[in-house]
Amino acid sequence: MTKTQALLDPTLGWVLLAAFSVLWVGLGIYWGRRNKNFEDHALAGRNIGLALGSATAAATWITSNTTMLAPQFALQLGIWGMLAYSTASFGLLLFAPMAGRIRSLMPNGYTSGDFFRLRYGRVAWGIFLVFTLFYSLTWLVSMAMAGGILLNALSGISYAWGMSVILGVCVLYTMRGGLAAVIGTDFIQSMIILAGIVIVGIAVLSQVPVAEIHANLTAERPALLDVLFPAAIMAIFNNLLFGLGEVFHNNVWWSRAFAFRKGVAGKAFALGGLIWFPVPIAAGFIALASGALNVPVPASDMVGPLVVATVLGKAGAIGIFVIVFCSLASSIDSLLAATSDLLTEDVYRRMIKPAATPDRLKTVAQWVTLGLGVFTWAVCLPRIGTLATVLFFAGPLVGAMIWPIVTGLYWRSATTTGAIGGMLLGAAAGLACYFLIGWYTGALVATAVSMVWVVACARFSAARFDWAKLKESS
Amino acid sequence: MLYAASPPTFRSDGAIDSDTGYSLIEWDASGPATLAIAPPGAPSRELYSGSNEAFFISGLADGTYRLTLRDASGQEAPPLELRVAHQSVTQALWLVALGAIVFLATVAAILRGARDD
Numbered sequence: 001m002t003k004t005q006a007l008l009d010p011t012l013g014w015v016l017l018a019a020f021s022v023l024w025v026g027l028g029i030y031w032g033r034r035n036k037n038f039e040d041h042a043l044a045g046r047n048i049g050l051a052l053g054s055a056t057a058a059a060t061w062i063t064s065n066t067t068m069l070a071p072q073f074a075l076q077l078g079i080w081g082m083l084a085y086s087t088a089s090f091g092l093l094l095f096a097p098m099a100g101r102i103r104s105l106m107p108n109g110y111t112s113g114d115f116f117r118l119r120y121g122r123v124a125w126g127i128f129l130v131f132t133l134f135y136s137l138t139w140l141v142s143m144a145m146a147g148g149i150l151l152n153a154l155s156g157i158s159y160a161w162g163m164s165v166i167l168g169v170c171v172l173y174t175m176r177g178g179l180a181a182v183i184g185t186d187f188i189q190s191m192i193i194l195a196g197i198v199i200v201g202i203a204v205l206s207q208v209p210v211a212e213i214h215a216n217l218t219a220e221r222p223a224l225l226d227v228l229f230p231a232a233i234m235a236i237f238n239n240l241l242f243g244l245g246e247v248f249h250n251n252v253w254w255s256r257a258f259a260f261r262k263g264v265a266g267k268a269f270a271l272g273g274l275i276w277f278p279v280p281i282a283a284g285f286i287a288l289a290s291g292a293l294n295v296p297v298p299a300s301d302m303v304g305p306l307v308v309a310t311v312l313g314k315a316g317a318i319g320i321f322v323i324v325f326c327s328l329a330s331s332i333d334s335l336l337a338a339t340s341d342l343l344t345e346d347v348y349r350r351m352i353k354p355a356a357t358p359d360r361l362k363t364v365a366q367w368v369t370l371g372l373g374v375f376t377w378a379v380c381l382p383r384i385g386t387l388a389t390v391l392f393f394a395g396p397l398v399g400a401m402i403w404p405i406v407t408g409l410y411w412r413s414a415t416t417t418g419a420i421g422g423m424l425l426g427a428a429a430g431l432a433c434y435f436l437i438g439w440y441t442g443a444l445v446a447t448a449v450s451m452v453w454v455v456a457c458a459r460f461s462a463a464r465f466d467w468a469k470l471k472e473s474s
Numbered sequence: 475m476l477y478a479a480s481p482p483t484f485r486s487d488g489a490i491d492s493d494t495g496y497s498l499i500e501w502d503a504s505g506p507a508t509l510a511i512a513p514p515g516a517p518s519r520e521l522y523s524g525s526n527e528a529f530f531i532s533g534l535a536d537g538t539y540r541l542t543l544r545d546a547s548g549q550e551a552p553p554l555e556l557r558v559a560h561q562s563v564t565q566a567l568w569l570v571a572l573g574a575i576v577f578l579a580t581v582a583a584i585l586r587g588a589r590d591d
Contacts, residue, residue, distance in 0.1 A: 075496075075530070075532050076494065076496045076532050077494075078533060090577075094580070094581065094584055097584055097585070097587070098584060101587075101588070217533065220533070221532055221533020221534070222533060222534075222535050223495040223532075223533045223534060223535050223560070224532065224533035225533075226535075228563050228566075229495070229560070230560050230561040230562065230563050230565070230566035231493070231494040231495075231560070231561060231566075233566050233567070233570050234561075234565075234566045234569050234570070236570065236573065237569070237570060237572075237573020237574060237576070237577060238569075238573065240573070240577060241573065241576065241577065244577075244580065296521075296522045296524065296526060296529060297529070297530045298526045298527070298528040298529060298530065299498070299528060299530060300496070300498070300530045300532070303530070402580060403580075403583075406580060406583050406584055407583065409588075410583065410584070410586070410587055410588045411588070412588075440569070441569060444569060444572060444573050444576065447576050447580075448572055448575075448576050451576055451579060451580075
């Protein structure tokens with residue numbers, strides 16, 4: 001084991017954890033009061049405005065990965081690594097026009113699964129469900145594990161307690177408040193995260209000038225400034241396409257597209273992407289300053305907190321604790337809500353109980369959220385170190401879904417054969433390259449293979465899809 | 475009776491190879507230790523001194539680096555070699571080109587929108 005000291009006293013950590021837990025659960029219960037049926041619970045009554053919409057898009061995308069992994073990327077892969085991470089904002093920016101299209105084609109839609117079922121049929125829908133559940137559950141597990149690990153590293157709170165509390169809090173307020181609570185808390189969380197990152201950036205710059213950081217990197221870590229750093233330039237488009245695949249397919253984003261007021265979705269996602277874009281750059285810059293600030297880094301994923309604690313002292317340690325808690329909560333709650341809606345709508349309603357009433361569906365969604373929480377907790381408890389890395393296997397799976405979704409939304413000629421083949425061939429080729437060449441090729445090759453297959457099938461197809469089939473009544 | 479503390483030791487059994495220019499260096503020591511690195515053809519410089527038992531090093535250019543570890547009493551661990559050989563730039567540029575094509579095609583498909591509605 002690597003020995004490192006916690007930045008905060010455990011008692012102070014518990015006080016902060018308790019204070020924010022009470023705040024989120026209280027707000028969740030308050031915002032959940034108006035939820036009368038499944039539509040209110042899952043889609044916040046389809047009435048989210050621009051301010052909340054933009055904030056939730058940015059906050060959900062600011063995960064603990066953004067605040068922890070972006071500095072790690074910068075420390076490992078330099079300037080290109082930092083920029084590669086920020087390319088994930090293209091996922092939100094490009095989803096902006098798609099969200100408007102989704103809203104108009106599917107005014108009664110609930111989930112991304114609805115789209116696959118209505119557009120491509122049950123086989124494609126089944127493959128989509130397997131891919132998306134693998135991705136969502138591994139993302140959920142990796143976030144909850146990260147919560148336990150980070151709270152332990154920051155404050156000395158034991159892994160099991162930290163993970164259990166953060167997961168329990170998110171389950172409670174998501175169960176009670178549904179998407180309205182998730183989006184409301186996201187708004188507050190995004191404000192805290194953005195303010196924290198700005199303060200840290202200014203503090204770092206006030207302690208060490210950019211010229212000194214550059215001189216230190218040139219002397220001691222020259223590859224981080226190298227324009228032709230092979231591993232870093234390979235990561236750029238792989239990361240970008242992974243981000244596109246994550247946003248385009250996942251119900252976290254589709255549920256927001258359905259929940260935003262008419263005419264708001266496009267602007268909200270575009271603004272969310274613009275708000276998000278500088279966050280990994282600011283977080284990455286902190287890591288690049290570690291050498292000039294003489295901050296020894298015993299583990300690459302701890303570089304962000306260590307630099308912040310060095311620059312801002314105890315106040316910085318408290319700040320990073322709060323930022324990490326907010327980043328984790330804003331992603332875990334969204335995943336819980338979106339995955340429970342997907343299971344309720346696509347599995348319970350479509351496969352088990354088509355005649356279920358809206359009230360019944362709301363109750364089922366709440367129980368599914370609780371079940372997901374218990375499942376995640378049970379998987380996370382043994383703290384299997386390699387489990388979080390499983391998320392990276394999802395790169396080829398999500399990359400392979402980009403073209404079936406894009407063409408399915410815009411081309412009448414896109415076919416079921418194209419979608420099924422694109423997903424299966426793309427995922428297989430991507431996974432093969434992931435293991436044979438390296439992680440930096442998985443999503444890229446999967447998207448390329450899927451694109452060629454989907455386009456070829458559309459090119460040679462005489463069929464023309466009737467868009468009205470997507471307007472299924474609720 | 476006094477017992478001499480055992481010297482610090484690197485956890486890696488042999489030389490470390492890296493194709494990314496970064497690596498985690500870990501060691502065992504009974505107290506504070508000093509880690510130093512000697513780049514190819516250059517004098518050794520101190521990387522870290524303290525009680526941690528790991529140091530993440532990154533941004534190294536191609537070459538063989540010699541790492542040394544010494545405790546407060548002056549006892550040294552056997553030196554550790556870190557060999558850095560970055561991946562092929564040609565392969566990287568081909569993958570960048572493929573990525574750019576796929577990305578631009580995706581952007582074009584979205585921005586072009588539905589032309590046959």
